[in-house]
Amino acid sequence: MDASQTTPTIQAPGLGRKIGLARAALAWEGLWPRFVPLLSFVALFVAAAHLDLFAGLDPWVHTGILAALAIAFAGLAWWHLRDFAWPTREASIRRLERDSNIPHRPLVAVQDHLAAGTADPMAKALWEAHRRREAERLASLSNRPAHPGLASLDKWALRFVPLLALVVAIAVAGGWRSDRMAAAVTPAFPPPPPVVANLWIAPPAYTGKPPVYLDMADPDKVLRVPVGSKIAGFVDDVRGRKPPQLLIDGKATEFSTVSKGKYQVEEVITEGKQITLQARGDEQARWKLHVIPDLAPTIEFTRPIGVDKWSTKIEYLAGDDFGITGVQLQMRLHGSVLGDDALSSDEEPEVLRVDLPVAGNAKKISDTFVRDLTSHPWAGLKVTVMLFATDALGQKGRSSVETFLLPERVFNDPTARALIVLRKALTRDPKGYRIDVADGMRMIHGNPSSYREDPVVQLGLRIGSVRLAQNDNKETITDTQKLLWDLAMRLEGGATSDAERAVEQARQQLQDAMQRQAGDEEIEKLIQQLYDAMARWQRELAEKMKDPDERRRMEEQAEKMDPNNTITGDDLQKMLDKIR
Structure with a gap:
């Protein structure tokens, strides 16, 4: 076999755990002396916060102190941790061997291999016997506690001063004070002036309803307004960088700028269930909305059309939810086609249109129309008549069709x-x-x-x-x-x-x-x-x-x-x- 070939490693029970504990001990011995100054810095800050040393500071001075402390802490951390390196496996093995006080480094021996190779049976047998003997020594390996050696580094025990100051400060403050901690890290800048909104909804004039004011303190109130109402008003937002927005069911309308920090808006409401005011990038108020539809008017004859020796008498009843603005009588010769197309066109030449008087903007009209039509060319002929009622939106309601004989003048000559x-x-x-x-x-x-x-x-x-x-x-x-x-x-x-x-x-x-x-x-x-x-x-x-x-x-x-x-x-x- 080639000399470069490795011999299988002999592992002892628990060896990996012991090496890991040795690495952790080395890491702790390297980090703890470096952490103590940082922890002392934090302890002194917490003690100062509990002693309420940051109270009464000018907000900008307070901000400057916090910024300086943060920079100092970052610099201190960098200075103490700059040369720290995580222990290697070799260093951990060496630490375990030192802690166990075993000579000849058995952990290294069991991982070695023959330099001359395994071609010589006698050498190979001797090498294997040596490795087995070293492996038996691995069972006696043990870990010792870490010893950072702070006492030798801090002979005056100054590390206990921040701890003592922290204990005293917490005792003086009467225990842990979260409020003082929050005040220490939060400069007491005055809150920005609130957004002042003066908004109202003006129903159409023909409805006769009063304006509805939007109270920011009463968002649960349902605003019941007629369709076509106009929402308008002003917003004071001196700290806002962008104009506020008014949202009706998500549809945004941006306020127009009147002057610096002064804005106004005007928008017609046709539908929607919710109004939202947004300013400074956040929702400032919200109101529920209910839009009341404007129904078409109704009109009907209350009695059959009456005639006497010279006049035509028509009695009718008209109604609308917000008021009647006009009533018109439309008449045609009998036999003509009645309907919207025939009775609504201003260019229709064979339609007699008579605008009936309407008093004010009444929601209900019960009236009688009397007119001498004996001079009309249709006098003495049968005619058909309809009534139309109109509201402020231009919506029309029509009556049924009535037929009667238009009275005529009796001539003696x-x-x-x-x-x-x-x-x-x-x-x-x-x-x-x-x-x-x-x-x-x-x-x-x-x-x-x-x-x-x-x-x-x-x-x-x-x-x-x-x-x-x-x-x-x-x-x-x-x-x-x-x-x-x-x-x-x-x-x-x-x-x-x-x-x-x-x-x-x-x-x-x-x-x-x-x-x-x-x-x-x-x-x-x-x-x-x-x-x-x-x-x-x-x-x-x-x-x-x-x-x-x-x-x-x-x-x-x-x-x-x-x-x-x-x-x-x-x-x-x-x-x-x-x-x-």
Whole structure:
């Protein structure tokens, strides 16, 4: 066998443990003298903390002392540990052999091998016998305790001074004081000024609800606000490096900077369950949120539509959770298709829209609409009507569809009745009856005695028939319908004076004011306006009655008129007395 080949190592029971204990003893003898100064440093610091020597120091001075102590401790540790090396296995084996006081180093002998190799049987046998004898000596190996030798290094026993100081300081402090330890390592810097937030939620004005203020000390309060409310306010954060943030269900809105440390925010709330205020990189406050939806309004007829000799009466009930802002009546000729598409388009030419008066922003409206629609081209025809209610958000609610016969004025003059018949035909089917109506107008024009040779009626019939025969556009149809009505009214009651028109206008204004529940001052003003118009009309009638021909004509006209279709001055006077 080659001389380089190793001989199997002979191991004794517990040998590895004994070598490990020897290594630990060597390490402790090297570390403990180095740890004692460090532990003494720590003991003196703890003693100083328990004696409350750091109390009352300026925060920056305290910080400087702590920094100096930390640097000193790190330097001391480096200085004492700079030349320390962990014991090797060879050193540990040598320490075990010295502790056991066994000569000739048996641990090394059992690991040696023949330098000349194992070719000579006699030499090999002698070598094996030698190794077995040395291995038997391994059983007597033993470890001795470590002996760092501090007494020889510290002859004055100064190492006990920090320990004594620590015991005395803890005794003086009345035991272990965690609060003084915390104060010793924490400079007493004044706390940063708190974040001051002044936030509120303003519901939309139409809801009539007061603002809701966000109290940082009451985060559990549920904020119940209508949809569309606006959260706004200011935050003072002089120590903040970044603007605060307002989070609604995680959706962040950054405050805008007003000045240094001053911020403001404004955001509309449409949904969410939680509001969070973040500043200085941390959550400052949190509130629960409940957004109240704004439902669409409702409206319905409360009674069937009523009609009398001159007016249309519609009673309805409308409601909304936050208030009605508008009510509109929409009417079409019977047979037209009703629905949102037909009744909501402002460009629909065959829809009559009437905005009904609404008092304030009431949540519930129970009202009656009365209007004289006898002059409308649809008078005397069947119509369909719907009501629409609108809230502040523009949401619309609609009623069911009602059908009724629109009342018409009863004309006593035969020519006036004929003109109204032509007007109805033109209204029912403008395209189909346009030529027939033009022919009818020419026929009446050719008989001047039927309209008492009134030049105004004659000129109106001539021009109107020519225009209608030549054009079929909407403008011509509408103008002809109005012309036929004006001519019929002229034949029925003569030329309408300014005084009569003033009376009718004042009456209608007063009626509208009553329906929208106007104030007493406005009502009184309109009543007086109607009184003045009536007085002017009566004076004009008195002047006309002085002319025998005019008086005879008026008496003949009165005999022809239907008393049920006449509103007299006494009727108006009674109405005014009832209002007052």
